[in-house]
Each structure stands twice: as structure tokens, then as C-alpha cells.
Amino acid sequence: MSLNRRTFLGRSAALATTSLMPMAVLAADSIKLGSILDTSGPFDAYGKPMDQAMRLAVSEINEAGGLLGRQVEVTAYDTQSDMALYSQYGQQLTRQDQVDVVHGGILSASREAIRQTMRKTNTLYFYNVLYEGGVCDRNIFINGVTPAQQVEALVPYAMKNSGKKVYILAADYNYGQITARWIQKFVAENGGEVVGTDFFPLDVSDFGSTIAKVQTAAPDLVIAPLVGGAHLSFFRQWAAAGMKDKIALASTTLGVGNEHKVLTPEEGNGIMCAYNYSQELDTAENAAFKAKWAGMFDGDQSMHEIAVSHYHGINTWAEGVRQAGSLDRMAIIEALETGISITGPGGKVTVDPKTHHAVLDVHLMKMQDQKMEVVETLPQRQPVDTQAVCDLSANPDDNTQYEIDI
Amino acid sequence: MDLSFVILVEVLYAIASLVLISAGLAVVFGMMKVINLAHGEFMMLGGYATITAVGLGVNVFVAMLIIAPLIVGLIGLVVERLVIRHLYGRLVDTMLATWGLSLVFIGLAKMIFGNTTTGISTPIPGFAVGNYQISGYNFFIILVAVALVIAMFAVLRGTRAGLIARGTMQRADMAAALGYSPDRIYMATFFCGSALSGLAGAVLAPLVGLVPTSGGAYIAKAFITVIAGGPSLIAGLVSSAASFGFVNQIFTFAISPVIGEVALLVAAVVVLRLIPQGITSRFFKGKL
Numbered sequence: 001m002s003l004n005r006r007t008f009l010g011r012s013a014a015l016a017t018t019s020l021m022p023m024a025v026l027a028a029d030s031i032k033l034g035s036i037l038d039t040s041g042p043f044d045a046y047g048k049p050m051d052q053a054m055r056l057a058v059s060e061i062n063e064a065g066g067l068l069g070r071q072v073e074v075t076a077y078d079t080q081s082d083m084a085l086y087s088q089y090g091q092q093l094t095r096q097d098q099v100d101v102v103h104g105g106i107l108s109a110s111r112e113a114i115r116q117t118m119r120k121t122n123t124l125y126f127y128n129v130l131y132e133g134g135v136c137d138r139n140i141f142i143n144g145v146t147p148a149q150q151v152e153a154l155v156p157y158a159m160k161n162s163g164k165k166v167y168i169l170a171a172d173y174n175y176g177q178i179t180a181r182w183i184q185k186f187v188a189e190n191g192g193e194v195v196g197t198d199f200f201p202l203d204v205s206d207f208g209s210t211i212a213k214v215q216t217a218a219p220d221l222v223i224a225p226l227v228g229g230a231h232l233s234f235f236r237q238w239a240a241a242g243m244k245d246k247i248a249l250a251s252t253t254l255g256v257g258n259e260h261k262v263l264t265p266e267e268g269n270g271i272m273c274a275y276n277y278s279q280e281l282d283t284a285e286n287a288a289f290k291a292k293w294a295g296m297f298d299g300d301q302s303m304h305e306i307a308v309s310h311y312h313g314i315n316t317w318a319e320g321v322r323q324a325g326s327l328d329r330m331a332i333i334e335a336l337e338t339g340i341s342i343t344g345p346g347g348k349v350t351v352d353p354k355t356h357h358a359v360l361d362v363h364l365m366k367m368q369d370q371k372m373e374v375v376e377t378l379p380q381r382q383p384v385d386t387q388a389v390c391d392l393s394a395n396p397d398d399n400t401q402y403e404i405d406i
Numbered sequence: 407m408d409l410s411f412v413i414l415v416e417v418l419y420a421i422a423s424l425v426l427i428s429a430g431l432a433v434v435f436g437m438m439k440v441i442n443l444a445h446g447e448f449m450m451l452g453g454y455a456t457i458t459a460v461g462l463g464v465n466v467f468v469a470m471l472i473i474a475p476l477i478v479g480l481i482g483l484v485v486e487r488l489v490i491r492h493l494y495g496r497l498v499d500t501m502l503a504t505w506g507l508s509l510v511f512i513g514l515a516k517m518i519f520g521n522t523t524t525g526i527s528t529p530i531p532g533f534a535v536g537n538y539q540i541s542g543y544n545f546f547i548i549l550v551a552v553a554l555v556i557a558m559f560a561v562l563r564g565t566r567a568g569l570i571a572r573g574t575m576q577r578a579d580m581a582a583a584l585g586y587s588p589d590r591i592y593m594a595t596f597f598c599g600s601a602l603s604g605l606a607g608a609v610l611a612p613l614v615g616l617v618p619t620s621g622g623a624y625i626a627k628a629f630i631t632v633i634a635g636g637p638s639l640i641a642g643l644v645s646s647a648a649s650f651g652f653v654n655q656i657f658t659f660a661i662s663p664v665i666g667e668v669a670l671l672v673a674a675v676v677v678l679r680l681i682p683q684g685i686t687s688r689f690f691k692g693k694l
Contacts, residue, residue: 040521042617080521172664198662203623205614208419208541209658209666212412215538229523229615236525237613242532242539264527 030073031066031327033058033314034099034123036089036114038106041081042202042229045257046106049307050128051076054103056296057314067321075099081228083109090114094121100327101126101317103310107227108132108175112401115140119399124329128313129306130256130275132178133383134402136355136390139329141336143313143349143358144306145276147182147252147404148385150362153378154250154274155186155223157364161272162248163220164192169210169234171227171253172199174401179225179252181404182385195219205230207237214247225252232259239267248272256305260367268367276360277308277346278372289345303345312344312358316351337393348380355390357383408536413659419544421651422551423610425643427624428631429554430603432643436632437575438595440490441497443504445628446621447511448600452478452607453616454519457526466529466612471550474608475601482600486593494592508621515618523615543612550609554602559640563694571595630674636684641693645685650674 035054038047058072066072075097077089086105093099094117102118103126105111111127118125119139126141133146159166166187170176176199184194195217198210214222226234235254238244250272254260260268279290279301289311293303303311319342321327324335341350347361364376389402427449434442442448452474459469485507493500530542562568571591574581578588606624614620631650635642653673658666681688 040516042523042615044522200663204663206423208544208613209416209655210663212416212538212540213659215412216409218537229617232523233525233613233615236527237541240528240530240532240543241541242534246539267527 030071031068031321032097032099032101033072033074034093034097034102034104035074035076036079036086036093036102036104036110037076038081038110039078043081043106043227043257045229045259045262046129046304046306047078047081049258049302049304050104050106050310052293052297052300053303053307053311054314056293057311057318059296060292061314061318067318068325068327072318079110083107083113086110086113087117090117094118094123099123103128103314103317105129106306107173109173111135112174116399122329124317124332126313126317128310130252130309132175132182133357133385134178134389134404136386136392136398136400136402138333138356138392138396138398141313141316141351141356143309143316143360145274145360145362145381146357146383146385147179147186149360149381149383150252150274151179151182152186153362153364153381154252154272155183155192156190157274157376158221158223158248158250158272159187159190159192165195165217165219165221166192167195167214167217167219167222168197169214169222169224169226170197170199171225171231172201173227175227176200176225178403183223183225183252185404200226200231202228203230205233207234210234211238211241211243215243219247221248221250223250223252224254227253232262235259235263235267235271239263244270255365255367255372258302258304260372261370263370265369268370271367272365273367273372274362274364275305275372276362277303277305278363278365278374279303280371280373281345281347281363282374283345283347285343285347286345308344308346312342312346312349315342315344316340316349316358350380352383352387354393355383355386356392357386359383408538411535412538412540413655415540415544415548416659417652417655418548420655421647422548424627424631424647424651425551425555426547426606426609428628428635428643428647429558430599430601430606431628432632432635432639433599433602434596435629436635436639436642437571438494438592438599439497440494440596441501441504442599443501443625444485444508444511444621445504445603446623446625447508447515448478448482448603448621449607449610449624450515450616450618450621451481451511452604453611453614453620454515454524455604456608456611457524457616460526466526470608470611471605475605478604478607479597479601482603483593483597485600486596490596491589491592512618512621519618521618523617525615526612528612547609550605554605555640555644559694562639567594627670630671634674634677634684636681636686636688638686638690638693641690642684642686645690646677649677649685 039051079085101124128143130144168180170180320332320336324331336351337353350359362378363374365372431445455474455477456469459473528543532541574591631646635646654666654670657669
């Protein structure tokens with residue numbers, strides 16, 4: 001076959017247009033939801049159920065006819081528990097895939113790795129995970145519980161069941177550092193004393209010397225905002241050293257990744273925590289949610305706190321799109337800022353217009369036989385920590401993460 | 407009193423785990439001069455071998471002390487036949503080849519076991535010392551390390567096989583002239599080194615959450631311990647593990663675990679600046 005310049009140009013132009021065609025048609029037809037989660041690596045206990053929650057929420061939206069008459073299409077990236085990949089895939093989602101919204105990020109480090117990219121490219125961003133609070137940015141909506149909702153409730157509850165002397169063991173990055181300061185604040189407010197605070201890099205898995213050190217301080221209570229698979233060995237080693245029945249244990253993170261199902265009952269029983277969601281919540285919404293989840297994933301029941309937050313987040317976004325009646329970023333933000341509420345498996349969740357955080361129920365829980373038994377429910381708690389520093393209606397260009405000073 | 411006992415146990419435990427982590431590398435790198443950058447991955451495979459065996463219903467001690475070393479030793483044997491034996495005496499090339507191997511092992515482990523954290527519970531309960539609770543498993547690690555050092559010493563010093571191995575490592579041509587096949591002896595020694603790495607990964611497995619990239623956490627410590635130990639195999643291993651383990655735990659207790667790790671690395675830099683040939687080039691000279 002001979003090929004001269006003219007036919008070559010003609011053919012490549014034809015090829016280029018045909019290859020562009022389906023993309024253009026698709027773009028007009030479907031709404032693109034970008035997902036960025038650790039579905040492998042040490043944080044996959046968090047990320048895998050979040051990914052499932054996202055797919056469940058999207059399939060429900062699509063079965064109900066989509067949004068604005070259009071189907072929602074998922075573009076998902078697995079960041080493999082590697083913070084460097086967040087920047088890379090964050091760029092890819094916004095610049096190459098040009099998605100309409102991004103849901104994702106698990107560790108606070110990962111959120112901060114992509115938040116500015118989302119802001120710069122005017123891509124609406126939802127971070128649906130329990131975190132240390134204080135992010136003030138009009139482009140982001142946050143569905144997870146913050147320290148004023150969680151730690152403020154957990155500390156007095158745990159101290160009441162143990163005593164006044166508290167030892168903190170926290171993960172060594174922004175979440176652990178800031179949460180540890182919140183714990184110190186609330187312990188002091190409740191008349192207690194923090195006798196020691198230690199931070200651990202995320203790959204530390206040997207806690208032998210720490211357990212001995214905690215004993216020399218002889219606290220009544222240990223509060224452990226530890227994160228990820230490596231840190232899970234603390235709870236194992238704590239039980240293996242026979243400490244579990246001597247010093248009470250509370251955590252702001254344990255159970256978020258269904259750790260109570262990985263630990264044996266002997267290792268987990270009695271650990272106190274406070275979250276928005278527990279599989280043991282006795283509500284009609286939760287029962288329906290668990291049944292739908294089981295139906296979609298072959299009987300799997302791995303939903304947990306942040307998977308449910310993620311599910312709430314996607315539904316909140318969908319409600320925002322419906323009320324805005326368009327996919328325009330500012331229109332959706334303004335619709336959400338009217339204070340949209342949804343009711344999900346974790347109860348009623350309302351957008352707080354001033355901070356873009358969520359008003360939600362918090363439950364005090366105790367682990368028992370690989371379950372998180374709800375002890376007490378604190379309805380509709382406001383994110384007062386962030387409300388104290390952040391007002392996006394007065395200051396819409398704010399772009400800071402405020403930290404607590406003590 | 408109780409506290410000093412607890413600290414003593416923790417220091418001994420830190421030393422023992424350094425000895426375990428480094429023993430395999432001491433044989434492969436210290437004796438055979440093969441820079442095995444896949445050492446950490448051999449340990450990781452030992453951990454997975456244990457967890458898999460336990461999952462199949464094998465007794466956890468049998469899995470740790472027999473099955474894991476055997477499996478990793480056999481993997482080492484295959485690696486030696488296919489890759490390492492072509493590269494003896496070529497330091498930089500072995501480095502590159504074993505680094506590639508480490509990537510292959512991580513990739514394979516990800517494919518087989520998934521890129522996720524797995525683990526088993528420690529099989530020994532804790533017990534009380536005065537007002538303190540200590541983990542019984544620490545004693546097991548110390549015991550294994552002591553037994554390992556004694557066994558290495560006995561084999562290298564007391565048996566004919568050990569003598570031949572040591573001789574071959576020093577002068578392969580003389581050993582060949584005396585009728586021994588250096589090729590076979592290298593193979594057997596590499597098998598032993600790999601098996602030791604597998605053993606270390608296996609006994610440490612219950613303490614950690616195992617992921618395919620776990621090996622990376624061990625490799626630096628193992629090399630530091632072996633290099634700082636110097637020319638004597640066992641004396642070097644024990645003396646440098648003792649110094650670094652001691653420094654690490656004292657700083658961990660005094661300040662924090664992070665500072666403990668930093669102190670270990672600083673101590674290693676200081677030791678290598680003062681005694682570049684390693685501890686046993688100045689002390690315990692001529693010992694095994």
C-alpha cells in the first residue's frame with residue numbers, strides 16, 4: 001500500500017476525530033466522579049470498604065435514574081498507601097480525566113497532598129473521613145467526625161470508667177499530633193492529668209519498650225490515636241503483655257478499619273471509642289444499608305465508620321447536585337451551603353454552611369466480642385472546634401488548616 | 407528494682423532481635439562477601455511462610471523454627487544456583503542483582519498474598535514481674551538468639567564442615583586443591599545464610615503486621631550491625647548488636663522510640679568513624 005502525504009493526513013484526521021467522538025459523547029452523557037483511595041497496602045483496611053461504599057452509593061444513584069438525568073461514571077485510582085501517589089493521581093484526576101467531583105483521601109497527610117490541587121483546578125472535593133479538624137476551605141466538604149464531636153465525648157466517658165491519669169500514644173503525623181493536643185485539652189478540662197505522650201511513625205510495629213514505659217508512668221487510662229496496620233500490633237502486644245485488664249484503653253481510631261474484627265475478643269474486649277457509626281446501630285436505615293451492601297458484595301459485611309462517612313459524603317454531594325440543578329461547581333457549593341441534610345446508616349447528617357463540616361450523631365461505644373456495642377448516643381453534635389476558627393460565609397477565600405493552641 | 411529488671415529484659419530483647427535480624431546477613435555478607443540487598447525480603451518470606459503454615463494448621467513453633475527456615479533456605483538455594491553463583495567476587499554486580507531480586511520477591515508476595523497487612527498473635531502469654539507486666543514472647547526471642555549464636559559457634563568452630571566452610575571463604579583455591587568443591591561449599595553456605603534469614607523473619611512475624619514491603623524495615627539495621635561488627639563473624643555480630651541494642655533501648659526509655667532509632671543510627675556513624683574496619687578489627691581480634 002502506498003501512502004502519500006495527503007492520504008496520510010486525511011486518514012489521521014479521520015482517525016483522530018473518530019477516536020475523539022465517543023469521548024465527547026460520553027462526557028456529555030455521564031457525570032464523572034473521581035475516587036482516590038488506598039485500596040492496597042497497610043491502609044487498605046480503611047480504603048477497601050470505602051471503595052465498596054462509593055460503588056454502592058453510585059450504583060444506587062444510577063439505578064434511581066442518575067443525577068440530572070445523567071449516569072454517574074466512576075474514575076478510581078488506588079494510591080497503594082503511598083502518599084507520593086496522591087499528588088500524582090490527584091493531578092491526573094483533575095487535569096487529564098477532568099472529573100466533576102473528587103471523593104477520597106484517607107490519612108490527613110493524603111488529604112493535604114491533594115487539597116490544593118483540587119482548589120487550584122476548581123474541582124469540588126469531598127473528604128469523608130474522621131480527622132483532626134480545622135480545615136477551612138470553601139472547595140472542600142468534610143463528613144467525618146472532628147475532635148470536638150468525638151474526643152470531647154470520648155475523654156469524659158473513658159475517664160469516668162477508669163481514672164484521672166491519662167497516657168497518650170499517637171501516630172506521628174498531622175492527625176496524631178493535633179488529636180493528641182485535643183486529648184490533652186479535654187483531659188485537663190475534665191480535671192485529669194496527662195502523664196505522658198508518645199508519637200510513633202506509621203511503620204513502627206514493636207511496642208515492647210513503650211508498654212514498659214507506660215507502666216512506669218502508671219496511668220489509669222491509655223488513649224491511643226494510632227493509625228494503620230503496623231500500629232495494630234500495639235493492641236496485640238498490649239494484650240499479650242497482660243496489660244488489658246490492668247489499665248483501661250480508649251482509642252479515637254481503633255475500629256475505624258474494623259480492627260475489632262481482626263483482634264481476638266480477648267485482645268479487643270473493653271476498649272472504648274466514639275464514632276458516628278457502628279454496625280451494631282439498631283436503626284432501619286442501618287439494617288437496610290447492611291442488606292444492600294451484602295447483596296452487592298456477596299454477603300460481605302465490612303462496612304465501617306469511614307466507609308459509612310464516605311457513603312454519606314457521596315449522597316450529600318448527589319443531593320447538592322440535585323438541588324443545584326447543574327454541575328457547576330459554585331452552584332453546587334451554594335446549594336450545599338443552604339444546609340442540606342441526608343439520612344444515612346449513621347443517622348442524620350447536615351452540612352454546616354459556615355465550615356463545610358457536618359453536624360451528626362456520635363455514639364459512645366465499647367468493644368465486646370468483636371462488636372462495637374453502643375453505650376450512649378449523643379445526637380446532632382456540631383463541629384464546634386472548626387466553627388470557632390472558621391467562617392466561610394464571612395471569609396470565603398480562606399484556605400488554612402487551623403490548629404489548636406494550648 | 408522491678409523497673410530495672412523490665413529495662414534489662416527490653417535491652418536484651420533489642421540485642422537479641424538485632425542478632426536475629428543480622429545473623430543471616432553475617433553469613434552471606436560477612437563470610438561470603440555477597441552484598442545481599444534481598445536479605446530483608448528473605449525475612450519477609452520467612453514471615454509469610456510461618457503465617458501460611460499456621461493457617462494450614464501447623465503448630466506455630468514448628469512453623470517458625472523448622473518450616474520457615476527450610477522454605478527460605480530452599481528459595482535461597484534456587485537463587486544461588488540461578489543468580490548469585492555467577493557473581494561471586496563481583497561486589498557491585500551482586501548488589502544490583504540482589505536488589506532486583508528484592509523487587510521480584512516483593513512483587514511476587516504482593517501477587518500471592520495481596521498488598522495487605524497480615525499477622526498472627528504471639529503464642530506465649532505475658533506474665534507479671536512485681537508491678538510490671540512483660541511479654542513472654544520477648545524471652546522466647548532472647549532464647550532463640552542465644553541458641554542461634556551458640557549453634558553458629560559450635561558449627562563453625564567444632565565441626566569439620568564449619569572448618570571447611572571457613573577455609574573455603576578465605577582461600578577457595580587452596581580448598582579446591584585439597585579436594586573440596588568450592589562451588590558446593592558456597593552453595594551450602596548460602597543455603598544456611600538464607601535459612602537464618604527465614605528463621606529471623608519467622609520468629610519476628612508475630613510481633614509485626616506483615617506486608618510484602620516489610621523487608622525494607624530490616625535491611626538497614628542488618629547491614630549496619632554486620633558492617634560495624636567487623637571481620638570476626640560471631641564476635642562481631644554479638645558485640646555490635648549488643649552496643650546498638652543497648653543504645654537504642656536506653657534512649658527509647660529515656661526519651662522516645664523515635665529518638666531510640668535515631669540514637670542507634672548516630673551510634674553506628676560514630677563507631678564507623680572511629681573504627682572504620684568494625685568493632686572486631688580493634689577488640690576481640692582473631693576471635694571467630
